[in-house]
Amino acid sequence: xxxxxxxxxxxxxxxxxxxxxxxxxxxxxxxxxxxxxxxxxxxxxxxxxxxxxxxxxxxxxxxxxxxxxxxxxxxxxxxxxxxxxxxxxxxxxxxxxxxxxxxxxxxxxxxxx
Amino acid sequence: xxxxxxxxxxxxxxxxxxxxxxxxxxxxxxxxxxxxxxxxxxxxxxxxxxxxxxxxxxxxxxxxxxxxxxxxxxxxxxxxxxxxxxxxxxxxxxxxxxxxxxxxxxxxxxxxxxxx
Numbered sequence: 001x002x003x004x005x006x007x008x009x010x011x012x013x014x015x016x017x018x019x020x021x022x023x024x025x026x027x028x029x030x031x032x033x034x035x036x037x038x039x040x041x042x043x044x045x046x047x048x049x050x051x052x053x054x055x056x057x058x059x060x061x062x063x064x065x066x067x068x069x070x071x072x073x074x075x076x077x078x079x080x081x082x083x084x085x086x087x088x089x090x091x092x093x094x095x096x097x098x099x100x101x102x103x104x105x106x107x108x109x110x111x112x113x
Numbered sequence: 114x115x116x117x118x119x120x121x122x123x124x125x126x127x128x129x130x131x132x133x134x135x136x137x138x139x140x141x142x143x144x145x146x147x148x149x150x151x152x153x154x155x156x157x158x159x160x161x162x163x164x165x166x167x168x169x170x171x172x173x174x175x176x177x178x179x180x181x182x183x184x185x186x187x188x189x190x191x192x193x194x195x196x197x198x199x200x201x202x203x204x205x206x207x208x209x210x211x212x213x214x215x216x217x218x219x220x221x222x223x224x225x226x227x228x229x
Contacts, residue, residue, distance in 0.1 A: 033215045042222065043201070043222045044224040045156075045220040045222050046220075055171065091156065093156075095215055097195065100158060100161070100171060101146075105155040
């Protein structure tokens with residue numbers, strides 16, 4: 001079965017703290033793609049990153065970083081020195097040819113000033 | 114910049130009505146998608162299309178149909194609206210590069226639909 005689990009429903013931290021959002025996936029396919037999207041209060045999902053199953057290199061983009069580990073089927077997202085503007089719902093998603101695209105249930109992140 | 118435009122931000126309809134949700138994208142994307150978003154369930158794929166007049170069912174197609182007569186426009190139709198179709202509906206588009214979903218999707222702002 002194909003599945004994406006975001007076990008953290010809601011996270012609340014104080015500004016400038018680091019925070020990690022977890023994503024665990026299940027797939028039988030050897031070729032697949034993982035995504036993170038951000039949904040701010042305005043409602044429009046915004047693409048953050050894509051990783052394919054053959055590229056396990058971690059990625060850093062400013063305050064954002066992603067840790068992809070095939071051994072634990074995880075694709076976690078860390079925000080360093082969080083800011084109020086990071087408050088949003090974050091979705092992890094999986095695509096493989098067998099599953100079409102599957103989204104996790106999302107993690108609502110609140111950054112308190 | 115890619116723009117995906119959904120015709121209504123908020124919509125209120127009555128049970129049994131036929132409801133049309135419209136989506137237009139301006140980047141010549143081959144793929145277009147309709148999702149519904151419900152609390153605790155994330156986004157669930159209703160239908161998608163990879164070309165004009167082509168459509169395929171997603172995970173929850175029951176009670177819905179779609180139309181894609183032009184490349185830029187993808188319509189979601191609720192044939193006979195029911196209260197359990199009250200939800201946020203999101204349209205998305207992406208390039209096609211051989212696989213349907215391996216490219217980032219660009220989303221509209223969503224339509225919050227209430228069925229009374």
